[in-house]
Amino acid sequence: MLKYVIKRVIISAVTLLTIIVVLFVMLQFMPGSPFNNERLTDVQRASLEAKYGLDKPLWRQFVIYVKNILTGDFGVSYSIQANYPVSSLIANKFQISIQLGLQAGIIGILLGVALGAVSALFHNGFIDSLTTVVSMIGASVPSQVLALGLVYVAAYKLGLFPLVYKPDMPISSTALATISLAIFPMAIAARFTRNEMLEVMSSQYITFAEAKGVPRWRVICIHAMKNTLVPLITTLSPIVIGLMTGSMVIENIFSIPGIGKLFIMGITSNDYNVVLSLSFIFSAMFIGIMLVTDLLYGVIDPRIRLNGGAK
Amino acid sequence: MQVDSGTILNIQKLSVAFQTTSGELNAVRGVDLTLRRGETLAIVGESGSGKSVTAKAVMGLRDSNQIIKAGEILYDLDGQVTDLLKLTKKQMISQVNGRRISMIFQDPTTALNPLLTIGYQLTEGLRIHRKMSRKAAWERGVELLDEVGITQPRQCMKRYPHHLSGGMRQRVVIAAAISCDPEIIICDEPTTALDVTIQAKILELIKTLQKKMNIAIIYITHDLGVVAKVADRVAVMYAGKIVERGTAYEIFFEPRHPYTWGLLLSMPDINAADTRLYSIPGSPPNLLHKVTGDAFAVRNEYALNIDYEEEPPVFKLSGTHEVASWLAHPDAPAIQIPELLRRQIEAKISHGDEQ
Numbered sequence: 001m002l003k004y005v006i007k008r009v010i011i012s013a014v015t016l017l018t019i020i021v022v023l024f025v026m027l028q029f030m031p032g033s034p035f036n037n038e039r040l041t042d043v044q045r046a047s048l049e050a051k052y053g054l055d056k057p058l059w060r061q062f063v064i065y066v067k068n069i070l071t072g073d074f075g076v077s078y079s080i081q082a083n084y085p086v087s088s089l090i091a092n093k094f095q096i097s098i099q100l101g102l103q104a105g106i107i108g109i110l111l112g113v114a115l116g117a118v119s120a121l122f123h124n125g126f127i128d129s130l131t132t133v134v135s136m137i138g139a140s141v142p143s144q145v146l147a148l149g150l151v152y153v154a155a156y157k158l159g160l161f162p163l164v165y166k167p168d169m170p171i172s173s174t175a176l177a178t179i180s181l182a183i184f185p186m187a188i189a190a191r192f193t194r195n196e197m198l199e200v201m202s203s204q205y206i207t208f209a210e211a212k213g214v215p216r217w218r219v220i221c222i223h224a225m226k227n228t229l230v231p232l233i234t235t236l237s238p239i240v241i242g243l244m245t246g247s248m249v250i251e252n253i254f255s256i257p258g259i260g261k262l263f264i265m266g267i268t269s270n271d272y273n274v275v276l277s278l279s280f281i282f283s284a285m286f287i288g289i290m291l292v293t294d295l296l297y298g299v300i301d302p303r304i305r306l307n308g309g310a311k
Numbered sequence: 312m313q314v315d316s317g318t319i320l321n322i323q324k325l326s327v328a329f330q331t332t333s334g335e336l337n338a339v340r341g342v343d344l345t346l347r348r349g350e351t352l353a354i355v356g357e358s359g360s361g362k363s364v365t366a367k368a369v370m371g372l373r374d375s376n377q378i379i380k381a382g383e384i385l386y387d388l389d390g391q392v393t394d395l396l397k398l399t400k401k402q403m404i405s406q407v408n409g410r411r412i413s414m415i416f417q418d419p420t421t422a423l424n425p426l427l428t429i430g431y432q433l434t435e436g437l438r439i440h441r442k443m444s445r446k447a448a449w450e451r452g453v454e455l456l457d458e459v460g461i462t463q464p465r466q467c468m469k470r471y472p473h474h475l476s477g478g479m480r481q482r483v484v485i486a487a488a489i490s491c492d493p494e495i496i497i498c499d500e501p502t503t504a505l506d507v508t509i510q511a512k513i514l515e516l517i518k519t520l521q522k523k524m525n526i527a528i529i530y531i532t533h534d535l536g537v538v539a540k541v542a543d544r545v546a547v548m549y550a551g552k553i554v555e556r557g558t559a560y561e562i563f564f565e566p567r568h569p570y571t572w573g574l575l576l577s578m579p580d581i582n583a584a585d586t587r588l589y590s591i592p593g594s595p596p597n598l599l600h601k602v603t604g605d606a607f608a609v610r611n612e613y614a615l616n617i618d619y620e621e622e623p624p625v626f627k628l629s630g631t632h633e634v635a636s637w638l639a640h641p642d643a644p645a646i647q648i649p650e651l652l653r654r655q656i657e658a659k660i661s662h663g664d665e666q
Contacts, residue, residue, distance in 0.1 A: 207422075208416060209424070210370075211408055211413060211416075212439075213404050213407070213491075215405065222427070227424065230426065
């Protein structure tokens with residue numbers, strides 16, 4: 001197990017380093033420099049470059065860049081909040097995004113697993129058909145379409161929720177955003193759970209458990225659920241990516257001051273440091289979730305945990 | 312109802328069908344079987360002859376598209392003769408399965424849950440049926456593993472199925488099957504998926520445990536070699552019906568049904584001069600359609616005209632031997648057992664290769 005963990009951690013670190021290199025190289029390809037003001041004299045420009053370390057050789061710049069990133073220093077913002085550290089800018093917005101993502105992810109996955117399991121257990125029944133339709137819609141309708149619909153009906157027409165985010169009511173003003181974001185993970189989890197559960201329930205070890213006289217709830221909860229949930233972990237990565245990309249649009253629709261909204265603002269206002277930092281953070285989160293997924297898989301499935309020890 | 316006290320399971324006129332998209336498939340068409348305490352009954356037949364469906368019906372392990380058309384399975388449940396077919400799945404699971412009747416499966420590699428430890432799967436029955444504490448059940452599990460011949464049972468309890476070889480997994484399945492002292496064990500092709508070298512050991516193990524615990528065993532198999540090693544009585548099934556039944560001696564040495572002849576001839580014989588292995592011509596009938604006459608008639612070189620028109624009744628040949636073939640009718644032409652088979656049987660008798 002330890003060997004496996006070390007191997008996976010090293011692979012993740014290498015991937016992250018590669019991403020940093022790519023980001024750094026892309027930065028070099030950007031036209032111009034941060035000091036494009038024509039009124040600057042050569043001396044002033046040189047002193048500015050010296051101040052920000054841009055006069056140093058490229059490899060030195062890279063080492064400093066990596067060192068800074070790893071210590072959480074992402075440079076300063078140029079236009080959103082001039083000279084304000086990007087790390088603080090992100091930190092301020094991070095919490096609300098995480099809250100939204102967790103709400104949507106947890107609700108979506110729990111609902112999805114429940115729906116999927118029920119529809120598998122009552123295969124070809126009414127709930128099964130309903131789940132199939134709902135998950136099809138959920139997986140194919142973009143979250144922003146749903147969000148706009150929800151805003152129109154629930155917030156504008158019925159007035160049940162605030163139209164935009166209000167810091168003093170963090171739950172009810174993120175409710176619609178949460179629902180819009182939760183549909184995708186729910187659809188994925190429901191579809192996956194249903195198929196997996198159907199396969200598991202028809203397998204020989206379930207018959208064996210029944211032949212042993214294991215009560216049905218126990219067969220489902222212990223024998224079938226574990227075997228269903230292990231492969232479900234593989235859907236965690238697409239779900240998290242879905243939540244991350246979804247949040248960029250959803251946060252804008254609901255004016256939620258999270259990192260998704262910050263990202264879009266950074267792009268539209270050419271605030272390079274913000275865009276680069278968020279690209280890096282998103283990549284790191286994605287690599288992190290893949291690492292966690294793989295390790296979780298190992299914890300739950302003994303065949304993987306032993307890393308080919310005995311097959 | 313049950314006549315003599317030795318009978319513990321009595322299957323009467325069991326008919327089972329499957330609802331399929333192309334119609335109703337009559338997998339089992341009126342099967343009568345009795346099982347006596349401590350004996351070994353083998354049900355022999357090709358794939359699709361209905362032997363597995365019959366056995367699974369006893370355990371209430373029914374597929375969702377399965378319909379019990381008729382019949383009853385009488386079993387003595389706490390002094391009360393009960394028709395197992397009338398019990399709900401829930402009742403079967405809480406009162407019968409694992410506790411009184413258990414099952415050993417064909418493929419031990421798929422019968423064990425890959426994500427649960429051997430110990431958990433082995434002791435589950437004890438904890439549910441015997442209400443044992445986790446610790447007591449665990450200790451009993453270690454004993455059981457020792458009993459089925461697993462070395463280092465204590466370590467084995469903590470292992471997962473993928474650590475174990477096929478033979479060891481089958482031993483675990485057997486240990487789980489005997490854990491609650493059942494009266495009946497159904498063995499569904501218990502050695503088919505195992506190495507030949509392991510097969511004999513597993514059969515021997517089942518036999519030993521059976522003697523020790525006085526368990527009645529139903530073997531479901533197509534392997535007559537297995538049958539010869541273990542069975543007291545044999546029922547030969549074809550197309551959902553029992554075509555011949557008798558003691559193992561009667562089936563192996565005095566077979567009367569042409570299908571039984573075919574089965575015996577298709578057994579590899581080490582003394583055979585002919586190097587080509589016999590196989591019964593044709594294939595079993597499609598049970599989606601109604602069978603007229605004898606289902607085996609079209610594959611039977613000895614078929615009489617009546618075989619195509621009317622279903623043969625059961626003829627009693629002795630107290631234990633019965634055959635469903637018109638050839639056993641007193642007016643039927645005297646057809647002798649095939650020459651090749653007769654020679655094989657004589658060779659066996661002279662070799663003293665009896666049970």
